[in-house]
Amino acid sequence: MKMVSWNVNGLRACLQKGFLDFCQEADADFLCLQETKLQDGQLCLDLPGYRAYWNFAVKKGYSGTAIFAREEPLDVTYGFGGEIHRQEGRVITAAYPDFYLVCCYTPNAQRGLERIDYRMEWEDDFRAYLLELDQKKPVILCGDLNVAHQEIDLKNPASNRGNAGFSDQERGKMTELLAAGFLDTYRFLYPDKTGAYSWWSYRFDARTRNVGWRLDYFIVSQRLQSRISKADILSQVMGSDHCPVSLELNI
Numbered sequence: 001m002k003m004v005s006w007n008v009n010g011l012r013a014c015l016q017k018g019f020l021d022f023c024q025e026a027d028a029d030f031l032c033l034q035e036t037k038l039q040d041g042q043l044c045l046d047l048p049g050y051r052a053y054w055n056f057a058v059k060k061g062y063s064g065t066a067i068f069a070r071e072e073p074l075d076v077t078y079g080f081g082g083e084i085h086r087q088e089g090r091v092i093t094a095a096y097p098d099f100y101l102v103c104c105y106t107p108n109a110q111r112g113l114e115r116i117d118y119r120m121e122w123e124d125d126f127r128a129y130l131l132e133l134d135q136k137k138p139v140i141l142c143g144d145l146n147v148a149h150q151e152i153d154l155k156n157p158a159s160n161r162g163n164a165g166f167s168d169q170e171r172g173k174m175t176e177l178l179a180a181g182f183l184d185t186y187r188f189l190y191p192d193k194t195g196a197y198s199w200w201s202y203r204f205d206a207r208t209r210n211v212g213w214r215l216d217y218f219i220v221s222q223r224l225q226s227r228i229s230k231a232d233i234l235s236q237v238m239g240s241d242h243c244p245v246s247l248e249l250n251i
Contacts, residue, residue, distance in 0.1 A: 001251045002027070004234075005142035005216060007034040007105070007199070007242035011066075012043060017239035023047055028246070029070050032092075034105035034144045036064035055079065057089040064089040065103050065143070071096070080129045085122065093133070098251060099224075100133045104143035109164040116169055123173035131180060138221040140249070141182070144199075144242060145217050149174045149184065152194055153214040165213060177219070185218045185231040185247055198233050199242045207241075218247035227251055 004026050008014040011033065023031060031050070040056050050068040055078045057063040067076075073094040079086035080093070094101045104126070109119045133139050147170045151157035160166045178184060190196065197212025206212065218231060230248040237243050 001029050002246065002248045003030040003032065003101070003140070003142065003218065004028040004244050004246045005032040005034070005103070005144075005218065006237075006244035007144040007216060007240060009035050009037075009240040009242060011036040011038060011045070014239045015045075019239055020047075022237055022239065022244070023068075026244070026246070030101060031068040032101070032103035032142050033066040033068075034064075034103070036066050036089075037061050038064050053078075053092055053094065055089040055092045058087045062088065063105055065092050065105050067092050067094055067101065067103050069094060069101075073101075081125045084118075085125060091126075099138045099140055100136075102130065102133070102139060102141045102143075104141060104145065106144065106146040108146050109167060109170060111164060113162075113164060113167060113169075116164075116167065120169060120173065123170075123177075127173070127177050127180060130177070130182070134181060134221050138224050139182070140221075140224070140247075141219040142217065142245070142247070144215055145174070145219075146215055147171060147174050148213045148215060150187075152192070153197075155195075155197070155211045155213070165215065181222050182219050183222050183225055185220055185228055186214075186233065186245070188225065188228065189231050196233050197235070198245055202241055216242055216245045218245060220247075220249075224249065224251075 053067045055065045075095040077093040090105045092103045109116045148154040198216040200207035200212040227249045232246045234244040
């Protein structure tokens with residue numbers, strides 16, 4: 001089973017930059033998108049062989065997630081928790097007989113950590129939600145989680161310490177999530193691999209120089225460890241300031 005996750009930074013723009021060609025080439029069973037920046041009815045996108053599930057933000061041109069699935073899920077849930085977490089279209093959960101697939105676009109703490117208090121609330125509530133799911137069946141979480149967990153996960157850790165995405169608070173919450181029974185699939189397979197990034201600033205020719213951050217993940221319940229076949233960062237794929245990441249599981 002092959003899954004792909006991609007922050008497309010505006011799906012309508014990404015469609016003009018080879019999105020459909022990538023989908024055909026990837027040939028994935030699941031395609032999970034973040035930051036679609038769409039409202040309901042703004043885009044009619046039919047991917048042959050896939051069923052589409054969308055979660056839209058209340059605010060126009062902001063956030064948003066989608067799952068394209070070849071196999072129809074048993075159930076689909078949009079958002080999680082209280083109303084405070086349901087305004088920005090950030091989470092979709094698709095239930096299957098043997099697992100839950102959760103597509104997530106985690107809130108950014110913003111410049112100067114202006115939104116760090118909400119980010120911490122989100123992290124605690126979202127971890128509780130994942131643990132609740134995990135009690136029923138294994139969880140596969142993917143998406144732009146807006147954190148570089150370890151120093152190896154960004155080019156310039158020293159100068160970015162304390163900035164959004166690399167604050168001690170955000171990194172600590174990722175540590176808590178993994179300690180609660182989850183596994184970072186890419187780091188499980190490649191614990192020491194450097195230069196493995198999934199996001200680059202549009203400024204200063206950062207992508208060409210590979211001055212990036214690893215913000216996009218596939219995280220799974222630890223009991224799926226033996227099922228992990230392959231994890232990859234598809235840095236050659238253009239169309240967004242993020243690149244897709246993929247996971248193959250023997251399920």
